[in-house]
Amino acid sequence: MSDEHGSPEAETVGEATVLERLMPEQPVLRGLFERFEDVTWELSIDQDVARVPNGRWLEFGTATKEAGFEVCVDVTAVDWMRQRPERFEVVANLLSMQHRLRLRMITTAPRHEPTVASLVPIWSGANYPEREAYDMFGIVFDGHPDLTRILMPDEWEGHPLRKDFGVGSVPVQFKESHKVS
Amino acid sequence: MTEDVKSTQTLDVWVAGTEEPELAPTDEGAQEISADESETRLDEQFGRVVEDDYVFDDDADPEERMILNMGPQHPSTHGVLRLQIELEGEIIRRTKPIIGYLHTGMEKTGEQLTFAQGGTNVTRMDYLAPFHNELAYSLAVERLLGIEVPPRAAAIRVLMTELNRCSSHLVALATNGMDIGAVSMMIYGFREREQILAFFEKTTGLRMNHNYIRPGGVAADLPPGWKDDVDAILDELPKRIQQYDDLLENNPIWVGRTRGVGVISAEEAIAYGITGPTLRSTGVDWDLRKAFPYSGIEQYEFDVPVGGHGDVYDRYRIRVVEIEQSLRIVEQVMDTMPKGDFRVDDRKVTPPPRGRIDESMEALIHHFKLFTEGYKVPPGETYVAVESPRGELGCYLVSDGGAIPYRVHIRAPSFSNLQALPITMADSLMADTVATIASLDPVMGDVDR
Amino acid sequence: MATTAPGNLLMTTVDKAARWARTRSMFPASFGLACCAIEMMATGAAHYDLGRFGMEVFRASPRQSDLMVVAGRVSQKMAPVLRQVYDQMPDPKWVISMGACASTGGMFNNYALVQGVDQVVPVDIYVPGCPPGPQSLMHGILTLHDKIMKGEISN
Numbered sequence: 001m002s003d004e005h006g007s008p009e010a011e012t013v014g015e016a017t018v019l020e021r022l023m024p025e026q027p028v029l030r031g032l033f034e035r036f037e038d039v040t041w042e043l044s045i046d047q048d049v050a051r052v053p054n055g056r057w058l059e060f061g062t063a064t065k066e067a068g069f070e071v072c073v074d075v076t077a078v079d080w081m082r083q084r085p086e087r088f089e090v091v092a093n094l095l096s097m098q099h100r101l102r103l104r105m106i107t108t109a110p111r112h113e114p115t116v117a118s119l120v121p122i123w124s125g126a127n128y129p130e131r132e133a134y135d136m137f138g139i140v141f142d143g144h145p146d147l148t149r150i151l152m153p154d155e156w157e158g159h160p161l162r163k164d165f166g167v168g169s170v171p172v173q174f175k176e177s178h179k180v181s
Numbered sequence: 182m183t184e185d186v187k188s189t190q191t192l193d194v195w196v197a198g199t200e201e202p203e204l205a206p207t208d209e210g211a212q213e214i215s216a217d218e219s220e221t222r223l224d225e226q227f228g229r230v231v232e233d234d235y236v237f238d239d240d241a242d243p244e245e246r247m248i249l250n251m252g253p254q255h256p257s258t259h260g261v262l263r264l265q266i267e268l269e270g271e272i273i274r275r276t277k278p279i280i281g282y283l284h285t286g287m288e289k290t291g292e293q294l295t296f297a298q299g300g301t302n303v304t305r306m307d308y309l310a311p312f313h314n315e316l317a318y319s320l321a322v323e324r325l326l327g328i329e330v331p332p333r334a335a336a337i338r339v340l341m342t343e344l345n346r347c348s349s350h351l352v353a354l355a356t357n358g359m360d361i362g363a364v365s366m367m368i369y370g371f372r373e374r375e376q377i378l379a380f381f382e383k384t385t386g387l388r389m390n391h392n393y394i395r396p397g398g399v400a401a402d403l404p405p406g407w408k409d410d411v412d413a414i415l416d417e418l419p420k421r422i423q424q425y426d427d428l429l430e431n432n433p434i435w436v437g438r439t440r441g442v443g444v445i446s447a448e449e450a451i452a453y454g455i456t457g458p459t460l461r462s463t464g465v466d467w468d469l470r471k472a473f474p475y476s477g478i479e480q481y482e483f484d485v486p487v488g489g490h491g492d493v494y495d496r497y498r499i500r501v502v503e504i505e506q507s508l509r510i511v512e513q514v515m516d517t518m519p520k521g522d523f524r525v526d527d528r529k530v531t532p533p534p535r536g537r538i539d540e541s542m543e544a545l546i547h548h549f550k551l552f553t554e555g556y557k558v559p560p561g562e563t564y565v566a567v568e569s570p571r572g573e574l575g576c577y578l579v580s581d582g583g584a585i586p587y588r589v590h591i592r593a594p595s596f597s598n599l600q601a602l603p604i605t606m607a608d609s610l611m612a613d614t615v616a617t618i619a620s621l622d623p624v625m626g627d628v629d630r
Numbered sequence: 631m632a633t634t635a636p637g638n639l640l641m642t643t644v645d646k647a648a649r650w651a652r653t654r655s656m657f658p659a660s661f662g663l664a665c666c667a668i669e670m671m672a673t674g675a676a677h678y679d680l681g682r683f684g685m686e687v688f689r690a691s692p693r694q695s696d697l698m699v700v701a702g703r704v705s706q707k708m709a710p711v712l713r714q715v716y717d718q719m720p721d722p723k724w725v726i727s728m729g730a731c732a733s734t735g736g737m738f739n740n741y742a743l744v745q746g747v748d749q750v751v752p753v754d755i756y757v758p759g760c761p762p763g764p765q766s767l768m769h770g771i772l773t774l775h776d777k778i779m780k781g782e783i784s785n
């Protein structure tokens with residue numbers, strides 16, 4: 001959790017001042033973001049977040065690993081339904097033990113056939129979390145060695161954590177429930 | 182007849198159905214005692230020639246590999262873990278853990294419960310360390326709300342989580358011991374645990390799955406006389422830990438079964454995202470309580486044990502030392518417990534004291550709204566991690582501004598630690614499986630959620 | 631249970647003697663799934679001792695046991711396994727459903743859990759609680775013993 005705040009780099013063009021992208025002050029992160037033009041950095045309640053376009057996911061991941069983020073703590077997903085232009089968000093939480101830093105990488109995946117590159121070639125520990133994201137959301141991870149269901153039974157149909165998959169609750173006697181047909 | 186029976190190795194095991202096809206169908210073949218009574222043959226049959234190096238048995242035919250299923254109902258798999266093991270004799274070549282037998286859909290249920298109710302859901306994931314689940318969740322909600330808990334609440338949280346670390350490690354030692362054969366460890370571990378659970382019951386009302394650490398502080402203040410109870414625990418536990426050490430530490434059977442077993446290297450552990458005692462047993466000094474301190478734990482002095490060999494014995498020693506260090510923290514918390522509120526004073530988040538409800542209309546309305554609708558959390562997303570007895574337990578919480586979380590995801594340490602199983606078990610003996618699983622200490626509620 | 635005739639002679643019926651034998655050494659099959667399993671282990675440990683009822687041996691193999699304590703939440707993936715283990719137990723057998731999740735699905739009324747283990751196996755005793763403390767579980771076990779002794783559950 002870093003408490004660096006962004007420093008906008010301003011560039012004077014003519015008479016107007018064009019505000020460049022926000023950059024972190026922490027040197028390791030700064031070096032990382034300087035190499036990638038299309039990755040935006042933001043602070044989410046004092047935590048560093050990198051918004052990565054889908055096509056650059058693997059490249060950015062490799063660069064972060066080289067920059068010193070040895071551990072991929074978790075890979076998960078969020079289903080935004082119709083609230084965002086792209087339905088799914090894939091979130092990877094990274095940890096650097098040598099620099100004592102955390103970084104969050106977020107990318108998006110479309111509604112139909114959501115696909116994201118797999119981080120397993122970079123961090124082997126992303127194996128099970130990505131299988132869980134596939135199982136729960138239906139996001140396909142390109143390059144994953146064994147993309148099969150992990151928590152649900154193999155023959156289960158549907159992806160439970162999607163917002164259009166119902167909770168599956170059964171009506172309970174004497175409990176006033178509007179979920180009952 | 183004897184020429185037909187080929188003995189190419191000193192330990193040639195006769196496998197049914199592999200006789201030469203020239204034998205007549207009714208010929209009982211190799212069931213007869215071999216007429217060859219040469220010295221070497223007799224030695225084999227009487228077991229005087231023993232090939233000890235099972236591990237390097239490269240002559241075995243890959244087609245002789247057998248796939249064995251272990252679990253999900255099994256006394257030694259620490260819950261409902263299923264392992265498909267490819268065996269070559271007694272050596273394991275490949276393993277595939279199959280999980281999901283305890284999947285409870287807790288993350289989906291979390292999207293139906295309010296933020297205040299979320300603790301009841303999350304606490305049942307890692308059921309041996311319920312306070313840690315609640316703490317990770319509460320810290321995430323508090324970050325989104327932008328509130329800080331008062332110092333007394335933070336100190337109570339540290340007290341409960343460190344005692345929980347003791348009780349969880351006691352179960353780990355108990356089951357570890359019982360799985361390897363020291364059945365009395367089971368009785369010792371649970372005996373000590375009863376003392377700690379009695380204190381938990383006095384404070385929170387429940388022995389397990391307490392729902393005590395809530396966003397905004399803790400649910401209730403410590404009961405009067407809690408110092409005596411904690412003192413009693415601090416007196417008893419170190420003596421009992423000495424009993425475990427007497428039983429296990431230099432016990433040649435224990436050392437023989439745990440030294441050099443289930444070895445994992447530091448690079449593998451870091452690559453697989455393994456944290457907790459397993460990572461520390463490989464020599465990596467990483468503990469979230471020191472690296473990213475939370476809940477005021479940086480005020481207390483404690484050491485973090487680190488092993489060197491990465492084997493089962495190191496993990497057992499680390500757990501014992503961690504119990505001692507946790508007791509050290511508990512003693513410091515007890516001596517320096519600040520006075521004050523046990524939950525934050527923000528009326529929008531914390532329910533009013535029960536006495537006030539009769540007096541003030543506003544308190545009644547607040548109480549009503551908080552418990553029926555729940556408080557609204559500003560939109561945002563955050564990730565908070567705590568050091569649970571198994572490793573890094575994190576909570577990724579996304580809110581869209583409503584009264585219920587949009588996404589609750591718990592980063593479970595046992596889920597990632599289980600990825601170590603195939604690499605530690607490869608090329609080891611079947612009997613070491615049990616020791617390895619026990620030392621990784623997976624809690625299937627955490628793995629499957 | 632028996633009438634004593636002079637000369638230290640006990641007379642009883644075969645039925646009653648069989649019931650007495652069945653209750654006095656009921657071997658549980660270990661089917662601990664989740665949090666309730668820890669409380670079940672605590673019931674078998676020293677403080678609340680199940681050994682005084684002859685039940686501290688949790689048989690690993692269902693073929694050697696006559697009581698199945700379903701301790702914990704049963705997920706959809708686990709239900710066939712549960713049924714298979716139940717079928718492997720020889721008669722007479724009894725089932726105690728321990729905890730809220732095993733009895734009714736508990737607080738998890740969702741897609742992943744079987745809402746009550748009695749949808750898969752016939753249950754004799756339900757022990758409520760989340761998790762039920764060792765005293766509750768022992769009360770449930772002793773109630774089962776009572777019912778068998780009185781002949782209410784014949785199985």
